[in-house]
Amino acid sequence: MFTALLIEQLLNGLQLGVMLFLMAAGLTLIFGVMGLINLAHGSLYMIGAFACATVAAATGSFWIGLIASLAAAAGVGAIIEVAVIRRLYDRDHLDQVLATFALILILSEGARWLFGSFPLYLDIPPMLQGAVPLPGGGQYQLYRLAIIGVGIAVAIGLYLLIARTRLGMRIRAGESDREMIGALGVDIGTLYTVVFALGAALAGLAGALVGALQSVQVGMGEPVLILAFVVIVIGGIGSIKGALVGAVIVGVVDTMGRFLLPSVLALTMPASQATTIGAALASMLIYVVMALILAFRPSGLFSAQS
Amino acid sequence: MNRILAASLLGLSLATSSLAHAEPVKIGVITTLSGGGAGLGIDMRDAFTLAIKQSGNKDVELVIEDDAQKPELAVQIAEKMIQGDKVDLMTGIIWSNLAMAVVPNAVAQDVIYLSPNAGPSALAGANCNPNYFNVAYQNDNFHEAMGQYANKDYKNAFILAPNYPAGKDALTGFKRYYKGALAGEIYTQVGQTDYAAEIAQIRASGADTVYFFLPGGMGIAFMKQYAQSGVNIPVMGPGFSFSQDVLPAIGDAALGVKNSATWSKDLDNEANKKFVEAFKAEYKRLPSIYAAQSWDTANLILAALSKASVKDKDAFRAALKAADFKSVRGKFTFNNNNHPIQNIYVREVVKEDDGVLTNKIIATAFEDHKDAYADKCSM
Numbered sequence: 001m002f003t004a005l006l007i008e009q010l011l012n013g014l015q016l017g018v019m020l021f022l023m024a025a026g027l028t029l030i031f032g033v034m035g036l037i038n039l040a041h042g043s044l045y046m047i048g049a050f051a052c053a054t055v056a057a058a059t060g061s062f063w064i065g066l067i068a069s070l071a072a073a074a075g076v077g078a079i080i081e082v083a084v085i086r087r088l089y090d091r092d093h094l095d096q097v098l099a100t101f102a103l104i105l106i107l108s109e110g111a112r113w114l115f116g117s118f119p120l121y122l123d124i125p126p127m128l129q130g131a132v133p134l135p136g137g138g139q140y141q142l143y144r145l146a147i148i149g150v151g152i153a154v155a156i157g158l159y160l161l162i163a164r165t166r167l168g169m170r171i172r173a174g175e176s177d178r179e180m181i182g183a184l185g186v187d188i189g190t191l192y193t194v195v196f197a198l199g200a201a202l203a204g205l206a207g208a209l210v211g212a213l214q215s216v217q218v219g220m221g222e223p224v225l226i227l228a229f230v231v232i233v234i235g236g237i238g239s240i241k242g243a244l245v246g247a248v249i250v251g252v253v254d255t256m257g258r259f260l261l262p263s264v265l266a267l268t269m270p271a272s273q274a275t276t277i278g279a280a281l282a283s284m285l286i287y288v289v290m291a292l293i294l295a296f297r298p299s300g301l302f303s304a305q306s
Numbered sequence: 307m308n309r310i311l312a313a314s315l316l317g318l319s320l321a322t323s324s325l326a327h328a329e330p331v332k333i334g335v336i337t338t339l340s341g342g343g344a345g346l347g348i349d350m351r352d353a354f355t356l357a358i359k360q361s362g363n364k365d366v367e368l369v370i371e372d373d374a375q376k377p378e379l380a381v382q383i384a385e386k387m388i389q390g391d392k393v394d395l396m397t398g399i400i401w402s403n404l405a406m407a408v409v410p411n412a413v414a415q416d417v418i419y420l421s422p423n424a425g426p427s428a429l430a431g432a433n434c435n436p437n438y439f440n441v442a443y444q445n446d447n448f449h450e451a452m453g454q455y456a457n458k459d460y461k462n463a464f465i466l467a468p469n470y471p472a473g474k475d476a477l478t479g480f481k482r483y484y485k486g487a488l489a490g491e492i493y494t495q496v497g498q499t500d501y502a503a504e505i506a507q508i509r510a511s512g513a514d515t516v517y518f519f520l521p522g523g524m525g526i527a528f529m530k531q532y533a534q535s536g537v538n539i540p541v542m543g544p545g546f547s548f549s550q551d552v553l554p555a556i557g558d559a560a561l562g563v564k565n566s567a568t569w570s571k572d573l574d575n576e577a578n579k580k581f582v583e584a585f586k587a588e589y590k591r592l593p594s595i596y597a598a599q600s601w602d603t604a605n606l607i608l609a610a611l612s613k614a615s616v617k618d619k620d621a622f623r624a625a626l627k628a629a630d631f632k633s634v635r636g637k638f639t640f641n642n643n644n645h646p647i648q649n650i651y652v653r654e655v656v657k658e659d660d661g662v663l664t665n666k667i668i669a670t671a672f673e674d675h676k677d678a679y680a681d682k683c684s685m
Contacts, residue, residue, distance in 0.1 A: 002510070004510070005506055005507070005509070005510040008506040008509070008510075009503060009506050012502035012503050012506060015502065016500060016502070108340070112340070112344075117339070117340075117344040117345055117348050118345045118348075118551060118554070118555070119345065119523055119526055119552070119555040120555065121554060121555045121557055123530075123557060124530075124534060129534065130534065130536060131534070131535060131536025138509070138510075139509070139535070139536040139537075140536075141502075141531070141534050141535050141536065142534075143534060144502065210499075212530075213500070213527070213530065213531055213534075214499040214500065214523075214526070214527040214530070214531070215342075215499065215523045215526035215527050215530070215555055216555075217342055217344075217523050218340070218341070218344070219340065219341040219342055219344075220342070220499070220523075223497060223499070255502070255503045258503045258504075259503045259506070259507060262492070271491065272477075272491060275491050275492060275493050276469065276474075276493055279469045279492070279493040279494065279495070280469065283469075283495050
């Protein structure tokens with residue numbers, strides 16, 4: 001029974017990691033190419049979830065909702081880039097943080113104004129309902145397996161996009177020297193808008209996928225955003241590979257910590273005390289891991305700006 | 307938005323109070339109007355303002371502020387209301403951790419605080435205060451009722467709650483009356499939205515029932531994930547986990563679940579019928595338990611105001627303590643520690659003919675129930 005539990009928890013950690021990767025990939029791409037800290041990334045995640053829930057409720061199909069979430073997040077991302085973000089590239093990080101924080105407030109209140117404060121209903125598509133048996137006698141929710149699959153597919157897709165296509169070449173060039181590719185005649189403005197919209201679409205996808213699992217509500221993006229920042233700091237800012245490794249580390253450490261710490265502590269103290277202290281320790285575990293990694297590799301595991 | 311609302315209410319009441327000569331009363335309402343817990347606070351605010359509006363009492367002035375479910379923000383707002391706005395009464399806080407941050411300080415400055423929801427154990431026993439009235443419940447109560455009810459069918463329960471004062475009170479309350487064994491006990495993070503790790507432990511635990519206290523968005527996330535996990539151990543919870551504010555978002559996964567509460571939409575008394583009708587007519591949705599408690603809080607204040615001036619603190623406290631109002635929960639009196647003595651019911655989630663999910667009372671768990679801390683209170 002314990003093996004089954006362990007496998008299930010590892011899968012849970014992987015699923016959380018993959019979801020964080022979808023968020024962190026966009027965040028790290030935007031930072032790597034444009035040098036911009038985008039706090040409003042969590043709002044794009046929320047927009048994806050709201051778009052999916054609304055369209056799924058109107059059409060009855062989760063899949064149309066999923067496409068709508070990609071379109072809505074990418075669209076809002078592109079509008080934000082053109083209207084606001086474009087003016088911030090030459091400013092320092094404090095201005096960027098202030099402006100994108102303002103965007104969080106505007107987008108959250110906007111969503112509240114449009115959809116109200118009560119959570120929306122978004123269900124898992126019928127095809128992915130239920131659980132599948134695991135080796136070792138356990139069971140695992142099919143939808144979470146599907147999220148893991150989507151995450152791996154996105155990781156491969158991003159790798160191919162960046163390593164094999166012309167757009168990817170420009171993104172890599174933009175990461176290493178912004179002025180130079182501008183001087184070589186690449187339309188840097190369009191490139192920035194495309195990268196921003198791509199990052200936004202990934203966040204929207206994550207929001208829609210997770211929205212069906214959790215609850216779709218205003219402010220759902222900010223807790224995830226904090227974890228996504230931890231991921232890119234661990235992985236090395238600007239590195240997609242780092243984002244993937246960092247996301248899986250954070251996902252697995254967080255899940256295993258919540259699961260194992262209380263039981264380990266229970267060996268040395270009364271059960272109810274162990275659960276309280278274990279829960280408290282588990283919630284800070286990923287930050288401890290982040291501090292340890294930064295102590296040995298100050299610019300993260302796979303820093304792009306080495 | 308909230309500021310505009312507060313300001314316009316303030317403006318309105320200033321405009322009208324010059325006509326009426328009765329003394330104006332200023333009530334500070336701190337509640338959660340943004341973030342994941344906003345549904346609860348909005349129901350609280352809406353019921354409260356509706357009750358004041360329907361009473362026709364023009365002397366009541368409301369100052370409403372959003373605490374965003376953040377204790378530090380709630381403390382700042384409370385200071386501003388007490389020092390700046392000079393409020394006579396305060397109410398509105400939904401979450402126990404916020405109540406613990408605000409209430410002891412407010413009552414120490416001789417402001418009367420009436421709780422429309424949170425009832426942390428720390429304020430019910432030795433630290434009870436004549437300025438603190440809890441119109442809702444003591445945190446343990448709902449859980450005690452479910453613990454009692456669980457004895458009927460279950461012998462090995464898995465229990466979980468968020469890691470904050472109300473979560474700890476919840477599991478303490480459940481264990482006080484539950485006689486069977488515990489298959490597991492987990493404290494989750496406040497605001498957590500992914501419960502995969504906890505559900506895996508439930509699956510492995512061999513429990514025969516799961517008892518969970520997860521108010522607001524947390525409960526929605528848990529129930530949806532639980533329904534999909536392939537675990538089919540029956541769940542139950544306090545009314546908060548299956549309240550009207552979360553039922554539409556949980557969907558059919560909640561059907562048939564038993565939960566405990568002091569109030570339900572179908573509770574048969576005049577005040578309740580009037581309340582449910584008025585709330586539905588005004589806001590086009592069904593009221594939750596938070597709305598019901600808030601409605602009672604407003605009516606308790608209105609009843610006390612008709613008997614005593616809020617400037618005469620002793621007389622006003624006595625008028626509040628008499629609890630001479632028509633509660634939507636039927637019989638309602640205050641215990642020595644200013645916490646309610648009331649019935650607690652077991653409800654079941656049902657689907658009405660129009661497809662709306664709601665609760666129906668199926669049993670009475672406790673009659674005239676008192677909390678476990680009252681005898682430690684010296685009042």
